[in-house]
Amino acid sequence: MMRLTGGLLLVGLALGAVPVSAGDGVPLPTPARGKGTQCVEPTDTMRRYHMDYLLHQRDETVHRGIRGTKYALKDCVECHATPDPRPEVRALTLYGFCKECHDYAAVSIDCFGCHTPVSASSEGGSQ
Amino acid sequence: MTASNRKPHDPGRRRLLTGALAAAASVIAPGILLVAPRPAAGRAPGEPVTDRVRWGLLIDTTRCEAGCDHCITACRTEHDWDNAPHSRPDQQAQWIRKLDVHNPETGYTFSLPMMCQHCENPPCADVCPTGASFRRADGIVLVDKHICIGCRYCMIACPYKARSFVHETIGGQKPYSPRGKGTVESCTLCVHRVDAGRLPACVEACTEKAGGAMVFGDLNDPGSEISRTVSRIATTQVRADLGLDPGVLYHGF
Numbered sequence: 001m002m003r004l005t006g007g008l009l010l011v012g013l014a015l016g017a018v019p020v021s022a023g024d025g026v027p028l029p030t031p032a033r034g035k036g037t038q039c040v041e042p043t044d045t046m047r048r049y050h051m052d053y054l055l056h057q058r059d060e061t062v063h064r065g066i067r068g069t070k071y072a073l074k075d076c077v078e079c080h081a082t083p084d085p086r087p088e089v090r091a092l093t094l095y096g097f098c099k100e101c102h103d104y105a106a107v108s109i110d111c112f113g114c115h116t117p118v119s120a121s122s123e124g125g126s127q
Numbered sequence: 128m129t130a131s132n133r134k135p136h137d138p139g140r141r142r143l144l145t146g147a148l149a150a151a152a153s154v155i156a157p158g159i160l161l162v163a164p165r166p167a168a169g170r171a172p173g174e175p176v177t178d179r180v181r182w183g184l185l186i187d188t189t190r191c192e193a194g195c196d197h198c199i200t201a202c203r204t205e206h207d208w209d210n211a212p213h214s215r216p217d218q219q220a221q222w223i224r225k226l227d228v229h230n231p232e233t234g235y236t237f238s239l240p241m242m243c244q245h246c247e248n249p250p251c252a253d254v255c256p257t258g259a260s261f262r263r264a265d266g267i268v269l270v271d272k273h274i275c276i277g278c279r280y281c282m283i284a285c286p287y288k289a290r291s292f293v294h295e296t297i298g299g300q301k302p303y304s305p306r307g308k309g310t311v312e313s314c315t316l317c318v319h320r321v322d323a324g325r326l327p328a329c330v331e332a333c334t335e336k337a338g339g340a341m342v343f344g345d346l347n348d349p350g351s352e353i354s355r356t357v358s359r360i361a362t363t364q365v366r367a368d369l370g371l372d373p374g375v376l377y378h379g380f
Contacts, residue, residue, distance in 0.1 A: 060175075062271045065263060067322050068172025074302050114272055114307030116300040 031100035034092075036079035040070040047101075050076075054111075073115055081119030092122035170322065181247075181266040181374065182316060183346035184330070185353050185362065186239060188379035190340035193227050193238035198341070201332030202242075205317065206304045213295045220291035220306075222314045223329060228380070237380055240329065240341075243268055243289040243314035244365065244373030251281035251290065260311075266346075266374050267318050272310040281311055286366050289313045346374065 039046045041053075057071040081092035089095070094117040102109055111117075170176070203209045208220040223242040230236070249268045251260040259275035262268050270281075270290075282290045290313040293306060300306050303319040317327035326334075330341040344353035362376040 058273055059271075062269065062273070063261065063263070065170070065176035065265070065318070065322055066173055067170075077302070113296070114300065114305035114310070116298075116302055116305070118299075120302060 026104065029100035029104040031097045032082040034080040034082045034097060039079070040075075073111065077115075077117060077119050078121070081117075081122065092119040093117040094119075176263055176265040176322075178264045178266075179347060181346040182245070182321060183266070183344065183353055183357075183374040183376060184245075184316070184327070185342040185356055185376045185378065187340045187342075188237045188239045188377055190338035191238050191240065191379075192338060193225075193236070195238075195337050196225055197332045197337045198240050198329035199223050199225060201328040202314070205301070205328035206306070206315075207299060207301055208291070208306065208312070210297055210299065211293065211295050218292070218294050220293060220312060222289075222291065222312070235380075239377060239380075241287060241289070241365075242329075242375070243285075243316070244287050244371070244375045245314075245316060247372035247374070248370065250284040250286070250369075250371065254280045254284040256280065263318075267316045267321070268313075269315055269318065270311050270313065272305065272307060272312070275310040277309040277311065279311060285313075286369060286371075 041049070046053075053071040054073060054076075057069060058073075060066040060069070061072075077094050080097040081094055082096045084091055084093040085096045085099075094112070098109065098111075098117075101107075202223045206222060208222050211219055223240055225238060226241050227236065227238050245266055245268045246262070247266065249260065249262050251268065252262055255261075256278060257274045257276055259271045259273075260268070260281045261271065277292065279292055282288075282292060290311050292311050293308050296308045297306060304315070306312055317325075317329075320327060325331075326343050330343040333339060333341040342353045342356055344351040346354055346357070348354055349358075357376060360378050362378050363380060364371075364373045364376060367373075
């Protein structure tokens with residue numbers, strides 16, 4: 001009986017909790033999307049393949065000088081920048097948007113060691 | 128500059144091709160020019176660079192005043208490369224610098240800006256173990272920082288001392304000019320501006336605020352200002368003896 005109650009309690013928690021708990025108890029990420037509504041590809045495709053698009057585009061741009069195509073890190077920043085979760089940073093950045101999922105997936109990215117994550121629309125904000 | 132290490136341009140062939148294209152355009156639809164005259168730069172989105180263009184820079188040292196550093200200020204402002212507070216002065220990045228040159232025998236003194244010379248045969252690209260240093264088809268020599276491992280071999284190979292290494296974590300990069308710790312960098316000839324059909328920041332500043340000592344343009348286009356000027360006045364490539372064929376040409380010494 002105790003086990004059943006415990007099980008029910010767990011199910012109740014799982015249903016009631018937002019975000020919904022995954023099987024292992026790690027909450028699914030719910031990144032703030034910024035002003036982004038419709039991305040350059042369907043959301044599911046972007047979730048799965050954004051890294052491939054960016055990797056391909058970076059070579060095309062740096063080596064062949066191809067600019068103005070639909071995959072651009074700069075556009076990611078402009079659409080998905082949100083107020084930075086770190087208190088010392090007062091700017092709209094991509095930090096929050098990227099970090100949520102990458103932390104969940106245990107992926108560490110170094111895009112922003114060089115590329116600025118700060119949106120141009122937060123001009124004047126300190127980084 | 129020696130005559131042997133300059134690639135011969137063939138303006139006759141270019142004129143012939145342009146003429147043929149123009150003729151084709153006028154036959155297809157009279158009154159509508161399908162092959163529009165290409166602006167000095169500016170490509171359509173998605174179009175790669177080609178070797179039809181060779182970007183070059185002519186610096187007239189007779190108009191370059193000692194002590195004037197508008198080009199350096201403009202470059203620093205454009206790319207923000209002067210922001211490494213923990214690095215020693217000799218570790219600081221320096222994309223462009225002014226040199227005051229003195230000939231002790233004649234007493235002739237002049238000043239010139241020195242930066243990446245955008246060689247036709249860049250030694251930095253030759254020695255790069257990863258292919259991060261490369262020459263773009265239009266003659267701009269760049270570092271692909273995605274694959275740069277920071278070995279600094281290119282810095283040793285460059286006879287112009289044009290490259291810098293970023294020693295510390297930096298922030299506040301410009302969206303069009305990514306820079307980061309552990310990679311080598313140098314003058315990009317303001318590739319982001321050139322691709323958009325604009326002039327490099329140093330050239331713009333020199334023209335607007337200083338003596339107008341810099342001319343930027345396409346060395347392959349016989350009609351461009353730089354081509355017309357270099358055909359008229361004597362120009363020098365620094366260390367032309369090395370056979371690197373720099374795209375940066377100097378006048379006045």
